[in-house]
Amino acid sequence: MIKLSKNPHLVRLKTRGESICPISKTIDSFEITVEYIPRGAALAIEEFKKIVDSYRGREILHEELAVDILEKVKAAVNPPYVKVILKSYYSGVEIEVVAESGGAQAMYI
Secondary structure, eight states: OOOOOOOOEEEEEEEEEEEEEEEOEEEEEEEEEEEEESSSOOOOOHHHHHHHHHHTTOOOHHHHHHHHHHHHHHHHHHOOOEEEEEEETTEEEEEEEEEEEEEOOOOOO
Protein backbone atom coordinates (compact mmCIF):
# COMPACT_ATOMS: atom_id res chain seq x y z
CA MET A 1 0.00 0.00 0.00
CA ILE A 2 1.20 3.47 -0.88
CA LYS A 3 -0.15 6.49 1.02
CA LEU A 4 -1.41 9.22 -1.32
CA SER A 5 -1.51 12.95 -0.61
CA LYS A 6 -3.57 13.53 -3.78
CA ASN A 7 -6.09 11.03 -5.12
CA PRO A 8 -6.52 10.39 -8.84
CA HIS A 9 -10.07 9.70 -10.01
CA LEU A 10 -9.29 6.18 -11.22
CA VAL A 11 -6.37 3.75 -11.14
CA ARG A 12 -6.15 0.96 -13.74
CA LEU A 13 -3.68 -1.93 -13.45
CA LYS A 14 -3.33 -4.63 -16.11
CA THR A 15 -1.14 -7.74 -16.33
CA ARG A 16 -1.15 -11.40 -17.30
CA GLY A 17 -1.23 -14.44 -15.06
CA GLU A 18 -1.72 -18.18 -14.90
CA SER A 19 -3.74 -20.62 -12.85
CA ILE A 20 -4.84 -24.24 -13.24
CA CYS A 21 -8.28 -25.21 -14.53
CA PRO A 22 -9.82 -27.44 -11.84
CA ILE A 23 -11.84 -29.29 -14.50
CA SER A 24 -9.29 -30.01 -17.26
CA LYS A 25 -6.17 -29.64 -15.05
CA THR A 26 -4.54 -27.55 -17.80
CA ILE A 27 -2.81 -24.19 -17.43
CA ASP A 28 -5.19 -21.24 -17.80
CA SER A 29 -3.51 -18.06 -19.04
CA PHE A 30 -5.47 -14.89 -18.41
CA GLU A 31 -5.28 -11.12 -18.67
CA ILE A 32 -6.47 -9.25 -15.61
CA THR A 33 -7.46 -5.60 -15.35
CA VAL A 34 -8.20 -3.98 -11.99
CA GLU A 35 -9.82 -0.54 -11.86
CA TYR A 36 -10.41 1.24 -8.56
CA ILE A 37 -10.98 4.65 -7.06
CA PRO A 38 -8.34 5.29 -4.42
CA ARG A 39 -9.25 6.59 -0.98
CA GLY A 40 -6.00 7.86 0.46
CA ALA A 41 -3.99 4.76 -0.52
CA ALA A 42 -2.95 3.02 -3.72
CA LEU A 43 -2.00 -0.60 -4.35
CA ALA A 44 1.75 -0.88 -4.94
CA ILE A 45 2.56 -2.36 -8.34
CA GLU A 46 4.70 -5.04 -6.70
CA GLU A 47 1.80 -5.96 -4.40
CA PHE A 48 -0.58 -6.21 -7.38
CA LYS A 49 1.85 -8.48 -9.24
CA LYS A 50 2.31 -10.60 -6.11
CA ILE A 51 -1.48 -11.06 -5.81
CA VAL A 52 -1.75 -12.17 -9.46
CA ASP A 53 1.32 -14.44 -9.26
CA SER A 54 -0.10 -16.18 -6.18
CA TYR A 55 -2.53 -18.06 -8.47
CA ARG A 56 0.22 -19.77 -10.49
CA GLY A 57 -0.18 -23.50 -9.96
CA ARG A 58 -3.46 -23.04 -8.05
CA GLU A 59 -6.67 -24.74 -9.19
CA ILE A 60 -9.39 -22.09 -9.46
CA LEU A 61 -12.20 -21.22 -11.87
CA HIS A 62 -12.01 -17.87 -13.67
CA GLU A 63 -15.26 -16.74 -12.05
CA GLU A 64 -13.85 -17.41 -8.58
CA LEU A 65 -10.48 -15.88 -9.47
CA ALA A 66 -12.00 -12.52 -10.44
CA VAL A 67 -13.98 -12.32 -7.20
CA ASP A 68 -10.96 -13.44 -5.14
CA ILE A 69 -8.75 -10.70 -6.61
CA LEU A 70 -11.49 -8.12 -6.04
CA GLU A 71 -11.65 -9.13 -2.36
CA LYS A 72 -7.85 -8.90 -2.00
CA VAL A 73 -7.77 -5.39 -3.52
CA LYS A 74 -10.61 -4.29 -1.22
CA ALA A 75 -8.76 -5.67 1.81
CA ALA A 76 -5.50 -3.97 0.79
CA VAL A 77 -6.66 -0.41 0.02
CA ASN A 78 -10.39 -0.19 0.93
CA PRO A 79 -11.50 1.60 -2.25
CA PRO A 80 -15.08 2.90 -2.52
CA TYR A 81 -15.24 1.29 -5.97
CA VAL A 82 -13.30 -1.60 -7.56
CA LYS A 83 -13.81 -3.56 -10.76
CA VAL A 84 -11.90 -6.65 -11.90
CA ILE A 85 -12.03 -7.82 -15.52
CA LEU A 86 -10.52 -11.22 -16.32
CA LYS A 87 -10.12 -12.25 -19.99
CA SER A 88 -9.11 -15.67 -21.27
CA TYR A 89 -9.65 -18.17 -24.08
CA TYR A 90 -10.72 -21.77 -23.67
CA SER A 91 -11.35 -24.13 -26.61
CA GLY A 92 -11.59 -21.16 -28.96
CA VAL A 93 -14.12 -19.35 -26.77
CA GLU A 94 -13.30 -15.92 -25.34
CA ILE A 95 -14.17 -15.67 -21.66
CA GLU A 96 -14.64 -12.36 -19.87
CA VAL A 97 -15.52 -12.33 -16.19
CA VAL A 98 -16.36 -9.07 -14.41
CA ALA A 99 -16.49 -8.65 -10.63
CA GLU A 100 -17.47 -5.22 -9.28
CA SER A 101 -18.04 -3.68 -5.87
CA GLY A 102 -19.22 -0.26 -4.76
CA GLY A 103 -20.50 2.59 -6.85
CA ALA A 104 -18.53 4.90 -9.07
CA GLN A 105 -18.04 8.40 -7.69
CA ALA A 106 -20.27 11.09 -9.16
CA MET A 107 -18.60 13.19 -11.85
CA TYR A 108 -19.34 16.90 -11.91
CA ILE A 109 -18.72 19.02 -14.99
